[in-house]
Amino acid sequence: MIVATQTQDQFKSMLKKVYTWYTGGFVVFIIVLAILEQFGLTRQWIGYIFLLATVGLYAGIGIMSRTADIAEYYVAGRRVPALFNGMATGADWMSAASFIGMAGTLYLTGYNGLAFVMGWTGGYCLVAFLLAPYLRKFGQFTIPDFLGARYGGNIARFVGICCAILCSFTYVVAQIYGVGLVTTRLTGVAFELGIFLGLGGILVCSFLGGMRAVTWTQVAQYIVLIVAYMIPVIWLSVKHTGFPIPQLAYGKVLEKVTEREAQLIKDPKELEVRKIFADRAAAATANLKGLPGSFDAEKGKVAKALEDLKANNAPAEQIASAQTALDKFPKSADEAKAAWTREAGLAARAAPPLRHAEAFPGPTEKARDISRKNFLALIFCLMVGTAALPHILMRYYTTPSVKEARESVTWSLFFIFLLYFTAPALGVLAKFDVYTLLVGSEFAKLPGWAASWSKVDPGLLSIVDVNRDGIVQLAEIALGGDIIVLATPEIAGLPYVISGLVAAGGLAAALSTADGLLLTIANALSHDLYYKMIDPHASTQRRVTLSKILLLVVALCAAYVASQKPADILFLVSAAFSFAAAAFFPALVLGIFWKRASKWGAILGMIAGIGVTVYYMATTQPWLRGMFGVTTPIADAIWWDILPISAATFGVPLGFIVIIVVSLLTPAPEKEIQELVDHVRYPHLRGDIDTTGT
Amino acid sequence: MELSAKHREYWRKNLTVTLILLVIWFVVTFVVGYIARDLQFNFFGWTFAFWMGAQGSLAIYVIIIWFYARYMNQLDQQYDVAEGEE
Numbered sequence: 001m002i003v004a005t006q007t008q009d010q011f012k013s014m015l016k017k018v019y020t021w022y023t024g025g026f027v028v029f030i031i032v033l034a035i036l037e038q039f040g041l042t043r044q045w046i047g048y049i050f051l052l053a054t055v056g057l058y059a060g061i062g063i064m065s066r067t068a069d070i071a072e073y074y075v076a077g078r079r080v081p082a083l084f085n086g087m088a089t090g091a092d093w094m095s096a097a098s099f100i101g102m103a104g105t106l107y108l109t110g111y112n113g114l115a116f117v118m119g120w121t122g123g124y125c126l127v128a129f130l131l132a133p134y135l136r137k138f139g140q141f142t143i144p145d146f147l148g149a150r151y152g153g154n155i156a157r158f159v160g161i162c163c164a165i166l167c168s169f170t171y172v173v174a175q176i177y178g179v180g181l182v183t184t185r186l187t188g189v190a191f192e193l194g195i196f197l198g199l200g201g202i203l204v205c206s207f208l209g210g211m212r213a214v215t216w217t218q219v220a221q222y223i224v225l226i227v228a229y230m231i232p233v234i235w236l237s238v239k240h241t242g243f244p245i246p247q248l249a250y251g252k253v254l255e256k257v258t259e260r261e262a263q264l265i266k267d268p269k270e271l272e273v274r275k276i277f278a279d280r281a282a283a284a285t286a287n288l289k290g291l292p293g294s295f296d297a298e299k300g301k302v303a304k305a306l307e308d309l310k311a312n313n314a315p316a317e318q319i320a321s322a323q324t325a326l327d328k329f330p331k332s333a334d335e336a337k338a339a340w341t342r343e344a345g346l347a348a349r350a351a352p353p354l355r356h357a358e359a360f361p362g363p364t365e366k367a368r369d370i371s372r373k374n375f376l377a378l379i380f381c382l383m384v385g386t387a388a389l390p391h392i393l394m395r396y397y398t399t400p401s402v403k404e405a406r407e408s409v410t411w412s413l414f415f416i417f418l419l420y421f422t423a424p425a426l427g428v429l430a431k432f433d434v435y436t437l438l439v440g441s442e443f444a445k446l447p448g449w450a451a452s453w454s455k456v457d458p459g460l461l462s463i464v465d466v467n468r469d470g471i472v473q474l475a476e477i478a479l480g481g482d483i484i485v486l487a488t489p490e491i492a493g494l495p496y497v498i499s500g501l502v503a504a505g506g507l508a509a510a511l512s513t514a515d516g517l518l519l520t521i522a523n524a525l526s527h528d529l530y531y532k533m534i535d536p537h538a539s540t541q542r543r544v545t546l547s548k549i550l551l552l553v554v555a556l557c558a559a560y561v562a563s564q565k566p567a568d569i570l571f572l573v574s575a576a577f578s579f580a581a582a583a584f585f586p587a588l589v590l591g592i593f594w595k596r597a598s599k600w601g602a603i604l605g606m607i608a609g610i611g612v613t614v615y616y617m618a619t620t621q622p623w624l625r626g627m628f629g630v631t632t633p634i635a636d637a638i639w640w641d642i643l644p645i646s647a648a649t650f651g652v653p654l655g656f657i658v659i660i661v662v663s664l665l666t667p668a669p670e671k672e673i674q675e676l677v678d679h680v681r682y683p684h685l686r687g688d689i690d691t692t693g694t
Numbered sequence: 695m696e697l698s699a700k701h702r703e704y705w706r707k708n709l710t711v712t713l714i715l716l717v718i719w720f721v722v723t724f725v726v727g728y729i730a731r732d733l734q735f736n737f738f739g740w741t742f743a744f745w746m747g748a749q750g751s752l753a754i755y756v757i758i759i760w761f762y763a764r765y766m767n768q769l770d771q772q773y774d775v776a777e778g779e780e
Contacts, residue, residue, distance in 0.1 A: 128763070682775045
């Protein structure tokens with residue numbers, strides 16, 4: 001695919017030609033499938049064709065880009081033009097959570113969900129101003145490389161390796177889980193099989209060609225995912241506003257949604273349903289308090305109701321339903337506890353609908369303040385985490401120059417921006433559809449998409465006629481965030497091909513991120529741990545081979561963990577950001593901007609930062625508390641009302657403080673280190689040292 | 695190797711522009727976020743706070759990063775620290 005004798009300009013124009021043809025081909029492919037669908041191609045087959053065609057394509061690029069050359073394997077030969085590195089970073093960056101989850105989060109949380117939109121884009125400012133150009137000038141292979149060189153030796157490098165693996169592994173497990181979900185949805189195979197099918201797609205790229213294959217695949221994946229995201233939203237926008245640019249048009253729709261919210265908040269039928277939920281939750285809470293005595297009492301009541309009906313010769317259907325109630329009654333006090341805990345959770349559905357555009361809603365001034373504090377803290381963690389995730393920073397090693405590294409960050413953010421400023425539009429458009437078309441329709445005549453999705457997956461959409469009036473009330477709809485993106489093509493009335501396309505886009509997003517992450521982990525182990533610390537005389541051949549084997553092992557481990565369906569996937573993703581932020585950001589930034597930052601300052605700062613972050617999560621996040629056996633009440637462990645998702649709010653400042661204090665207490669770094677800092681600060685100095693890795 | 699006065703000036707200019715852009719970034723993100731409840735006036739259908747969070751701030755991020763790249767690439771030329779064609 002790439003001929004070594006080309007100049008950079010020829011290379012660039014060849015890439016443009018290849019990817020233009022590729023995009024055209026992809027569009028033709030969709031059109032052909034759409035035509036075939038009209039001639040009766042079944043949904044099952046459309047799913048298979050999309051899966052095979054896209055994964056086959058990625059595999060093809062992987063095979064064409066196979067390499068055993070060390071610079072090609074680790075940093076794609078450092079000749080990826082800014083524009084293409086921007087696209088690759090975009091795909092690397094946007095995970096299944098961005099593609100499938102984000103619009104749904106915005107739908108469910110309104111303004112507060114914008115923390116993700118701002119956090120996951122604004123972080124690139126920090127990448128651009130504080131890190132990317134300097135890391136490019138340093139020019140080795142990994143982030144621990146920089147820590148090792150700047151902070152004199154293997155201790156800093158080793159801490160870096162551990163942190164890189166911790167945050168990348170938590171992140172990759174979530175991606176592989178996403179791959180399994182999408183594959184299952186696309187083809188109907190079992191979840192575990194889906195995971196391993198997807199894994200094949202990931203491995204065939206990164207295994208054969210390392211960074212080089214991953215880069216060119218990610219560019220292809222970016223094109224798939226952005227096309228897949230845009231088409232249904234544009235269609236939906238035309239449907240509701242008559243205007244094909246949703247980002248400009250949805251302001252007016254938001255206005256209508258806001259009016260509708262005000263109606264729904266006061267609507268008597270809505271109030272009725274919410275009251276039913278509140279009563280059920282209150283009854284369950286009372287029963288929970290009365291355990292174990294309440295178990296027998298409640299069971300007695302249900303049994304007595306049945307007896308009474310029978311004694312009074314009540315109509316058969318009443319008796320039958322009382323019988324079902326008795327049959328369904330929990331068999332033991334433990335089961336009853338679980339069932340009542342679920343019922344008590346219905347209290348959440350008794351709340352009035354949230355006002356989408358209102359910032360930090362809350363019943364009291366204090367609640368609004370807490371909401372604002374957590375909003376800002378989450379933005380902070382996501383931004384700093386963005387600027388510290390090794391698989392993203394690594395991408396800026398692959399550009400040909402410092403100049404292109406800077407431009408490449410602009411392109412990266414531009415390509416990410418395209419999706420991220422569309423997601424809020426999709427959230428609002430989908431909400432308009434639900435609030436005006438679904439709410440108020442009759443149960444017998446639900447819109448097609450709602451009827452089919454509530455059958456396919458009640459976890460994503462369940463509509464139950466709680467007050468038995470035959471009409472859908474908003475409070476009767478329970479909706480999982482992921483449905484917003486997955487069902488948009490059907491909501492917009494598009495053919496099934498587009499649904500397949502959206503699933504393929506989700507798959508591209510998850511696969512591309514998983515590729516980048518696996519490579520980061522395998523490189524940290526093979527390059528940093530093995531080559532730099534254990535056997536510095538290893539041949540390049542051996543290093544590349546080892547890296548490939550490790551990639552396989554890590555991928556299998558991650559797939560195994562993902563197939564166990566760990567409790568809280570979304571939490572894992574955000575935890576990865578907090579880990580990365582607390583571990584790397586202070587040490588990297590001070591390493592470049594403060595010559596005085598010393599070896600022990602950095603080592604202790606990194607350990608303190610990640611330590612306090614892990615500690616805070618372990619004591620405040622329910623799932624982790626269970627894992628670590630923490631029993632102190634959450635209320636005692638919470639600091640300043642900050643949620644565990646934003647744990648790096650404490651880790652990052654502590655990291656900075658520890659590095660600064662310890663550095664001032666220890667001797668300044670030697671002259672060579674100070675020269676290294678000058679070296680990374682200037683794109684070119686005459687008579688300078690060379691740190692480029694070979 | 696020794697840095698000349700010109701080199702130091704280049705680094706000072708870099709620090710200045712970085713600082714200014716970071717202040718813009720901070721204001722757009724955290725100051726606007728902090729006072730969001732007071733920015734609920736209608737802005738082409740959006741409330742202003744929502745529009746800033748969903749579009750305005752993102753566009754500003756792209757613009758300041760683009761500006762930084764352009765400014766620094768010119769500064770490299772001016773101070774003779776740009777990389778040659780490799």
